[in-house]
Amino acid sequence: MARVVQDPKAHPEAILGDFKTPNPLVTFRPEDVAFTYGTKWKQRYWKKQGNDYYVLPAQWDVQNKVWRPYHVQPNTDWWVAHYPEAQEERPTGPLCDGCHSVNYDVKTHSVTEWNVGCERCHGAGAAHAARPSRGNIVNPARLDHVRANDVCIQCHSQGRPKANPIEGQYYDWAVGYQPGDRLNATWALEEHTLGATTFTHWPDGSAHKNRMQGNEYVASRMYAKGVRCAACHDSHGSSHEGLLRFPGNEMCLQCHAPRQQAGPGVTPEAHSHHSAGSPGNQCAACHMPRNASTIATVNVRSHAFGFVSPAMTDKYGIPNPCTSCHKDKSTRWALDALESWADVSPWRMTPR
Numbered sequence: 001m002a003r004v005v006q007d008p009k010a011h012p013e014a015i016l017g018d019f020k021t022p023n024p025l026v027t028f029r030p031e032d033v034a035f036t037y038g039t040k041w042k043q044r045y046w047k048k049q050g051n052d053y054y055v056l057p058a059q060w061d062v063q064n065k066v067w068r069p070y071h072v073q074p075n076t077d078w079w080v081a082h083y084p085e086a087q088e089e090r091p092t093g094p095l096c097d098g099c100h101s102v103n104y105d106v107k108t109h110s111v112t113e114w115n116v117g118c119e120r121c122h123g124a125g126a127a128h129a130a131r132p133s134r135g136n137i138v139n140p141a142r143l144d145h146v147r148a149n150d151v152c153i154q155c156h157s158q159g160r161p162k163a164n165p166i167e168g169q170y171y172d173w174a175v176g177y178q179p180g181d182r183l184n185a186t187w188a189l190e191e192h193t194l195g196a197t198t199f200t201h202w203p204d205g206s207a208h209k210n211r212m213q214g215n216e217y218v219a220s221r222m223y224a225k226g227v228r229c230a231a232c233h234d235s236h237g238s239s240h241e242g243l244l245r246f247p248g249n250e251m252c253l254q255c256h257a258p259r260q261q262a263g264p265g266v267t268p269e270a271h272s273h274h275s276a277g278s279p280g281n282q283c284a285a286c287h288m289p290r291n292a293s294t295i296a297t298v299n300v301r302s303h304a305f306g307f308v309s310p311a312m313t314d315k316y317g318i319p320n321p322c323t324s325c326h327k328d329k330s331t332r333w334a335l336d337a338l339e340s341w342a343d344v345s346p347w348r349m350t351p352r
């Protein structure tokens with residue numbers, strides 16, 4: 001999380017997009033770029049204008065290595081209705097920078113640091129730096145689980161400030177929130193009506209687009225039981241994919257080993273009906289399907305921690321993990337297989 005925003009003048013290697021091959025989408029040069037945004041899924045480019053920035057009209061799809069247009073369309077993000085059509089009239093201060101910096105000041109448009117610095121999760125740190133003690137810093141580990149998860153959800157969610165518009169401006173981030181607060185005092189998660197497919201949600205309420213981890217997770221059993229984002233992720237850094245504390249199934253088996261109460265009560269192979277080492281034996285493959293679009297065909301994982309039955313695909317169009325992986329098979333085939341698994345209840349595989 002520490003390298004999302006970079007200044008290409010200081011870090012020329014930060015630019016991932018191909019500026020050498022002419023492309024009609026790319027109407028700007030590397031010299032025009034004040035900041036690059038993103039390294040993993042997509043990279044967008046900031047241009048400075050007065051004491052604000054705006055996003056240049058082409059973005060780099062990091063995984064497919066192609067340029068794609070960048071212009072947020074009507075009926076997508078809620079804020080589009082409150083902003084002019086022209087890209088240069090959509091400043092990044094109210095729309096982006098609050099989540100990609102520390103202490104973004106809505107009056108001066110200044111930041112103390114770009115990216116996700118310590119104070120975004122630990123609160124103001126000056127007093128603590130001067131005289132380090134437990135009492136003058138927020139440690140999310142000592143907050144209740146609602147407040148601890150709110151530290152992450154302030155950025156990892158789709159929503160809007162309850163106070164919008166704030167001095168005439170519509171913000172897309174939780175203005176005024178500080179770690180230790182209840183986020184819900186200032187921030188409303190994007191609403192959804194069950195059954196509707198929207199820009200942000202699938203009909204069952206799971207994530208249709210990226211940056212919905214908070215929206216989904218708060219509705220899960222694990223959240224209700226007090227499991228935190230930080231139980232699985234080490235936001236200070238980790239050598240495992242996705243900043244996980246343990247790789248792959250080892251992460252889940254910390255609490256879901258056969259003898260543990262949280263289930264499923266048997267070995268992963270017996271539960272998944274796939275052999276050890278098969279991609280079909282990965283907990284995340286079935287319980288965290290890649291259903292949330294981040295750019296074009298690149299999707300991120302669901303954090304609803306349910307199971308989307310193939311019958312839900314037939315009825316609501318939500319992709320199910322079985323035929324997303326077994327691409328040549330039908331939902332009927334997958335349902336037949338599930339019905340042949342003695343430990344899976346056929347009642348629960350029918351659409352709700």
Ligand code: HEC
Pocket residue numbers: 001116117118119120121122139140141230231235236
């Ligand atoms: C993205 C959020 C986030 C950022 C940024 C962050 N921390 Fe943390 N930090 C946490 C969480 C969450 C915990 C509690 C972990 C837990 O629940 O076990 C924590 C715990 C700690 C602890 C307690 C001891 C420990 O390791 O568990 C220290 C010390 C600490 N952080 C220092 C820092 C410093 C210094 C920075 C900046 C360089 C920083 N943190 C940046 C989220 C963050």
Ligand code: HEC
Pocket residue numbers: 001002003004038039040041098099100101115116120121151152153154155156229230233234235241242243
């Ligand atoms: C200030 C905003 C902010 C806060 C607070 C924050 N994040 Fe993030 N997080 C980001 C951004 C931006 C990225 C994208 C990083 C990138 O592209 O390299 C990210 C990425 C991640 C990733 C994916 C990393 C990867 O390589 O796939 C995880 C996991 C994550 N955050 C977990 C957490 C957890 C857990 C917390 C709370 C302890 C937290 N974040 C708090 C902004 C935030």
Ligand code: HEC
Pocket residue numbers: 004037038039040041042043044055092095096097098099100154155156157172173174210211212294300
């Ligand atoms: C509410 C907080 C929030 C706001 C507002 C926000 N972002 Fe992000 N952004 C994040 C988080 C968290 C991530 C990483 C997790 C994810 O995408 O699921 C991220 C990821 C990204 C990435 C991808 C990073 C990578 O490595 O691929 C880019 C690019 C980006 N944001 C640009 C923007 C732009 C442009 C805007 C404004 C139009 C914006 N963000 C507004 C929180 C935010």
Ligand code: HEC
Pocket residue numbers: 220221222225227231232251252253254255256261262263283284287288305306
């Ligand atoms: C820190 C402990 C912990 C870890 C780590 C953990 N879980 Fe859980 N999980 C729980 C608890 C507690 C429950 C709730 C059990 C209950 O309500 O009886 C749960 C419930 C679930 C459920 C049932 C959800 C529902 O709505 O019925 C699924 C699926 C699940 N976990 C998947 C996973 C996966 C996949 C991983 C690894 C990525 C994982 N868990 C890691 C503790 C954990």
Ligand code: HEC
Pocket residue numbers: 249252253256262263264265267268271272273274280281282283284285286287307344345348
């Ligand atoms: C091949 C797909 C698949 C894989 C892989 C998979 N599961 Fe499941 N899991 C299911 C299905 C199907 C259900 C039943 C869902 C229902 O009844 O709604 C289920 C139910 C669960 C439940 C809720 C029921 C219970 O017993 O409490 C938990 C918890 C769970 N799985 C955890 C895991 C963990 C942990 C892993 C990895 C070790 C894993 N699953 C791997 C398909 C899978």
Ligand code: HEC
Pocket residue numbers: 149152153156213214217222227228229230231232233241242244251284288300301302303
């Ligand atoms: C039970 C464990 C667990 C919990 C709790 C959990 N995550 Fe994750 N998260 C994962 C796993 C597993 C991945 C997939 C890593 C990979 O790609 O291999 C992941 C991926 C991510 C990513 C990267 C995007 C992607 O899908 O590749 C982000 C960002 C993220 N989590 C944020 C969060 C936030 C924020 C919370 C709390 C609101 C949270 N996670 C709670 C297990 C968890």
Ligand code: HEC
Pocket residue numbers: 273274275277278279280281285286321322323325326334335337338
């Ligand atoms: C991430 C990929 C992946 C997912 C998700 C997955 N599988 Fe599989 N599946 C495989 C692979 C690979 C094999 C080949 C044998 C092995 O590795 O165990 C397989 C084998 C099978 C087989 C036996 C061989 C055959 O083709 O007849 C059945 C039946 C099956 N899967 C059903 C399912 C069902 C039902 C689901 C959803 C609950 C599911 N799979 C989810 C990858 C996956």
